[in-house]
Structure formats: structure tokens, C-alpha cells
Amino acid sequence: MAEILPFKAVRPAKAKAGLVVSRSYQDYSKAEIAAQLKNNPYSFLHIINPEYSLQEENVGESRFKMIRDRYLQYKEEGTFITDEEPFYYVYKIETPQNSCCGIIAAASARDYEKNIIKRHEDTIVHREILFKEYLKTAGFNAEPVLLTFPENRRIDNLISETINTTAEYNFTTGDGETHHLWKISNPEVAESLRSEFANIGSLYIADGHHRCASSALFAKESQINNPNHTGKEPYNYFLSYIISESSLKIKGFSRLVSDLNSHSKEEFLVLLKKNFSIENSEKKDLVPTEKHQFSMYLDGRFYSLQLKKTGYSLDDSRSNLDAVILDEHILKPILGIHDLRNDKRIAYFPERDNNVEIKRQVDSRKFAVGFAMLPPDIAEIKQIAEENLTMPPKSTYIEPKLRSGLTIYEF
Structure with missing residues (x-):
């Protein structure tokens, strides 16, 4: 009550x-x-x-x-x-x-x-x-x-x-x-x-x-x-x-990271292929259209990343969140971002203008790579709350x- x-x-x-x-x-x-x-x-x-x-x-x-x-x-x-x-x-x-x-x-x-x-x-x-x-x-x-x-x-x-x-x-x-x-x-x-x-x-x-x-x-x-x-x-x-x-x-937040954690562009893409199917895009703005799909802007080009069905266990409502998948498969193991709140190498931008801001920030060379994903819906937010779980920082812009x-x- x-x-x-x-x-x-x-x-x-x-x-x-x-x-x-x-x-x-x-x-x-x-x-x-x-x-x-x-x-x-x-x-x-x-x-x-x-x-x-x-x-x-x-x-x-x-x-x-x-x-x-x-x-x-x-x-x-x-x-x-x-x-x-x-x-x-x-x-x-x-x-x-x-x-x-x-x-x-x-x-x-x-x-x-x-x-x-x-x-x-x-x-x-x-x-x-x-x-x-x-x-x-x-x-x-x-x-x-x-x-x-x-x-x-x-x-x-x-x-x-x-x-x-x-x-x-x-x-x-x-x-x-x-x-x-x-x-x-x-x-x-x-x-x-x-x-x-x-x-x-x-x-x-x-x-x-x-x-x-x-x-x-x-x-x-x-x-x-x-x-x-x-x-x-x-x-x-x-x-x-x-x-x-x-x-x-x-709405969601895009993630931008200032460097590739000492990886070359080629090494970085190879590491991503372990858990994601990668497609190049000629589009000037690439927006994810489904869950577990991410758009990435790197070195003047958009890429579509799709989580592979093998190699990742979706154990609860939190592990099913795209923000968690991005964190567990890319930010932590590849880019070395372990503190999402305080690491100065990562920044967040609310997705008001699709991926325009990601492109602008990376093209300015202030950041090396940017990621966007679909935001969670209200059912996911409520389920997280009901299970007494919490989302990663900057998961929603409401x-x-x-x-x-x-x-x-x-x-």
C-alpha cells in the first residue's frame, strides 16, 4: 500500500x-x-x-x-x-x-x-x-x-x-x-x-x-x-x-571511451569478434533496432555489433540488459573500464539526437570509440526493481x- x-x-x-x-x-x-x-x-x-x-x-x-x-x-x-x-x-x-x-x-x-x-x-x-x-x-x-x-x-x-x-x-x-x-x-x-x-x-x-x-x-x-x-x-x-x-x-545513454586500451583498431576488432558478429555500415547514422545489438563508431565508420548466441549466459533480468552485456564483453575485458562511475576514460551522453553526438565526439578525436544501444523498457526496469537488482550507471535517460x-x- x-x-x-x-x-x-x-x-x-x-x-x-x-x-x-x-x-x-x-x-x-x-x-x-x-x-x-x-x-x-x-x-x-x-x-x-x-x-x-x-x-x-x-x-x-x-x-x-x-x-x-x-x-x-x-x-x-x-x-x-x-x-x-x-x-x-x-x-x-x-x-x-x-x-x-x-x-x-x-x-x-x-x-x-x-x-x-x-x-x-x-x-x-x-x-x-x-x-x-x-x-x-x-x-x-x-x-x-x-x-x-x-x-x-x-x-x-x-x-x-x-x-x-x-x-x-x-x-x-x-x-x-x-x-x-x-x-x-x-x-x-x-x-x-x-x-x-x-x-x-x-x-x-x-x-x-x-x-x-x-x-x-x-x-x-x-x-x-x-x-x-x-x-x-x-x-x-x-x-x-x-x-x-x-x-x-x-531513452538511453551512449558510451564513449577515450582510447582503445593500447589495442590497434585491427586488434580491437578481432577481440570483438569473439562474442559479436560485426558488420560495416556506410550509413552516416546507425541506430540499433533490436535487443543485444549495438552500434559502434570507430575511425570514421559505423559498425553493427550483434551478440552471438553462444558464450554468454543470460541468468537473470540484469544479465539480459544491453548495458550489462556491453560492460561484461567490451568495456571491462577489452577496454579496461572497471569503474563505470569514476573512470575518466569513459563518458556518457543522453541519446537525444540518435548517434550524432557519438560521431561528433569521436571525429573530434576526444574519444576513440563510441557505442549506442536500445534503452531498457519499463517492463525490464520494473523486473530489475522487483528482483532487488540494480542497473549499471547511466542505463536510462527518462x-x-x-x-x-x-x-x-x-x-
Whole structure:
């Protein structure tokens, strides 16, 4: 049973909503951030970059305190307002390519600990601790975890009932995305939504594994420090955007390696032939079309690699993943990449433009070889989570990518 609760959101004043919300900090180039900070005084980037106006750099707790101070300033100036009652929120994102609609709510850190909210990726401990300290000092979370659930007609109907009413927000951002937000103000609809989620056996993390883990750490620490802990305090929950599986867009990451581990091109191709059938391609862009097939760009040419049926045992759902096959048959044994997270010889690029980026990076001679594969589908992701397994780093690039500062959850 998943516990999904309404909450009192802090959110932008209606007239400023389109100016306040921002993409995740990592999605901007330095030049884009500088332009936003210079030209848009309302951008949420000013909160998470409080040192900009001071022309100084701070780290750790000092910076987190500055973030909180700037956030409180936004509230005092009326840039943010706070809802007087707890609500569920329906949020719809429309892009030129896709559209999705789901529920913004507070999910339970206890459900994450009990594996009702299931993960499919490993987290890095020092990043968990860092964000836990951020939550403790800043006192709010502005970037939702993306959770998903199986198709549910009742929840779809409740959402449809809400979006036929007047929205709180309708605005379009500079990148062509249109955003709509509704409050679920009908108590019967809200209770039906809570009850329907309670009947769902599991939720799955689509994006935001570190935010989930950090929220769970924060909840544990807060419980220890609160002698009157009841389990209903805000710190027991975290900000989430919950959408159905069909609304997810799952893409992959290409892998690029800076050298061939002292092998010549000819030696490298011979080593690959042990486990792969190799075909040259004259195409300027070669995209895999089936599982266990990889496209490789090497020395100005694309190759198609097809895993041979002999010599590899697909023992469980993890070993069947193409990212694992690439790791076990090429990256580790041939190219000497044993630490996928930290080895500086490997880089990852989300596959937004097919293999254009692979070709560009290898042609620039920054990298020697690049690989692309089909991403896992939602059934594979769920199976990994159900078996308590984890995928290799950068196995999925999942959309929608959410905005910061639209609805803020305070502790």
C-alpha cells in the first residue's frame, strides 16, 4: 500500500510562475546560467545560486544557509505564496514531441525503506549525505522525484475530472514547453485519489534515486532528534511527481571511451569478434533496432555489433540488459573500464539526437570509440526493481525532466 498525501505547496505567484520555474541546474550550460541570472530576477536559479549577486563562492552548510535565506526573501517579497490547505496537484507538461499528466504529492520515506517505492539504480553514499544536509539546512525541496505506477483507469478518471476545471497556471517557457497546474480542491476526489494509491502495491522510481535516498536519511535523522515523533511530520515525506508508465519516455545513454586500451583498431576488432558478429555500415547514422545489438563508431565508420548466441549466459533480468552485456564483453575485458562511475576514460551522453553526438565526439578525436544501444523498457526496469537488482550507471535517460520551483515542499 503506497501512502501518497496532499501537502501545502509553496509556489510562485500566478503572474510570475513562468519566470520563476527553472530546469534542473545540471541541464544548463554555464553561459545559459549566467544569462538567466543576469536577465531574469525571478528565476529559481537565483535561490540555488545565491552567491551570484555577492560575487563570492561558498560550499557546504554555508551555501545551504544562503539558499535558505534567499528562499525566505522570495517568500517575503511575494514571489512565492503558500497554500493554506493541503492539496494534491495535477500537473500537465506539453512539449512539441510529448505530453504527460500526473499528480504532485508527498510520498512516504517509510515506503521507500519498506521497498514499496522500488529502485533500479545504485546511489552514491556521499551524494546521499550531501543532499540530506541540504534538506536539513534549507528546509525545503523544490525538485520532485519522478515516480511511476501501472495503468489505473480510476486515477486517470480522477485526473480527467480535475483538468476540466480552471487551472491555477497556464504558461509556456522559452524552450517551447507548456505547463498547466490544477489544485484538487474537491474533497471527495482527493479522498478517492488517496484511497486508489493505497491500493497500488508498488511505485517505481523513474528518476531521482539520490533524492529518495537522501529524503529517507533525513527522515531517520529527524526522527532520532525528535522525542515527540509521530510519523506524520513533514520530514517523513518527500516531494514527488507521480505518472503512469505509459507517460514515461525512456531513452538511453551512449558510451564513449577515450582510447582503445593500447589495442590497434585491427586488434580491437578481432577481440570483438569473439562474442559479436560485426558488420560495416556506410550509413552516416546507425541506430540499433533490436535487443543485444549495438552500434559502434570507430575511425570514421559505423559498425553493427550483434551478440552471438553462444558464450554468454543470460541468468537473470540484469544479465539480459544491453548495458550489462556491453560492460561484461567490451568495456571491462577489452577496454579496461572497471569503474563505470569514476573512470575518466569513459563518458556518457543522453541519446537525444540518435548517434550524432557519438560521431561528433569521436571525429573530434576526444574519444576513440563510441557505442549506442536500445534503452531498457519499463517492463525490464520494473523486473530489475522487483528482483532487488540494480542497473549499471547511466542505463536510462527518462523523461519528463521536471522543473524546479513550481511546487515546493517544506519540512
